[in-house]
Amino acid sequence: MVNNTQQRSAQPQVGKKAVRHILGISGGKDSAALAIYMRDKIPNIEYFFCDTGEELEETYAFIERLEARLGIKVKRLAATQGFRYFLEKYNDFLPSPQSRWCTVQMKIKPLEEFIGDDEAISYVAIRADEERKGYVATKDNIKVVFPFKEAGITKADVEHILEESGIGMPEYYKWRSRSGCYFCFFQRKIEWVRLAEKHPELFEKAKSFEKVLPDGRRYTWNQDESLEELIARKEKIIAEHEKRMKLQKQRKPNKTLAEVFEGVLDGEGQDEGCVVCHV
Ligand code: SF4
Structure with a gap:
């Protein structure tokens, strides 16, 4: 989990920029639970949300609820252009599981722009009971860590964290199982x-x-x-x-x-x- 070296690295050092601690909120339950879990462990964590401009209103409402309950600010990161611009650039080829240009253009690039050349530790909410490997940064200055995996935190734990905090689940979970754009091609x-x-x-x-x-x-x-x-x-x-x-x-x-x-x-x-x- 977060060790002493990581905590010390959050302190500014003479002549050297402090390592940044960042945590991406997707609008889903796991990243929200991670924000709650990490809030008191890393004091100066920067929360961000990559806003494609094609999100559900329930997602924005959930993020606002999280901000209000935790007393945090989630920085909205927007892509340089909207979805239609990129769609034209990709000759009308809609993104798909095999070609996720939307994620690259509208989520990863704004994030890497936000970090720039700063040294950063990115906390990612992949759980211990998931097979998925998680986002691997393409830039050397970003180190990705998985606190839930390291602490053995599972889906049941995540639900408990959200329940206990009073934040609960995002509204859209009543009819949809994932966060992200309303048109996401991953939906059933x-x-x-x-x-x-x-x-x-x-x-x-x-x-x-x-x-x-x-x-x-x-x-x-x-x-x-x-x-x-x-x-x-x-x-x-x-x-x-x-x-x-x-x-x-x-x-x-x-x-x-x-x-x-x-x-x-x-x-x-x-x-x-x-x-x-x-x-
Ligand atoms: S939520 Fe789906 S459509 Fe939106 S950026 Fe992510 S993969 Fe692409």
Whole structure:
């Protein structure tokens, strides 16, 4: 965990700039819990949030709640340009799990700009019960550490930390399992359906980024169908999801509805999500 050397390095030294301690808030539960966990361990920690400008209002509300409860300031880091600019630059190719230019342009670059050449320790909220490796900095001056992994902190612990602090879970966890942009390509079909129900204007905006051309070229968030095609069969998607929820509930009767929901989504065999955006 945070050792004496790291704590001492937070102190300014004569003629040398102090090492910066930074912690990225993604708008998800794990990074929020890490902020609570670290607050009294490193006094001068700098909290930041890479704002793509394409986030859910629930995310902003959750970050504001965190700031108010902890008495901290989370610095918003914005990319040099908005999503549409980059989309044009990438010739209408929407980002995908194989080509995450959104993360590079709208999260990593603003972060590396924020740090510059300063020596920094970045605290990342990958938990002990996760397989994911976590964000690895491309710059030598940034050292990445995983306090939850080191301390053996699991998902149940994270939920306990949030509950105990009075901050609780982000609102969107009722219908979606991850933080990040409303159009994130990591979301499952049922989450797109819920987005259309909860935020129809954002669903329309996500649709507006897609292109299906007469010559057969398709630029869509999902490989197998456009959002228009997806929403046209929403009853089927909902029915399949409810069937899985029922089965999961029968298998694990003691779980809450939120846990059952998360279990169903985890079982859909999709990618684990982005280690920069979904923590
Ligand atoms: S949340 Fe998803 S869409 Fe947004 S930057 Fe991260 S990977 Fe890209």
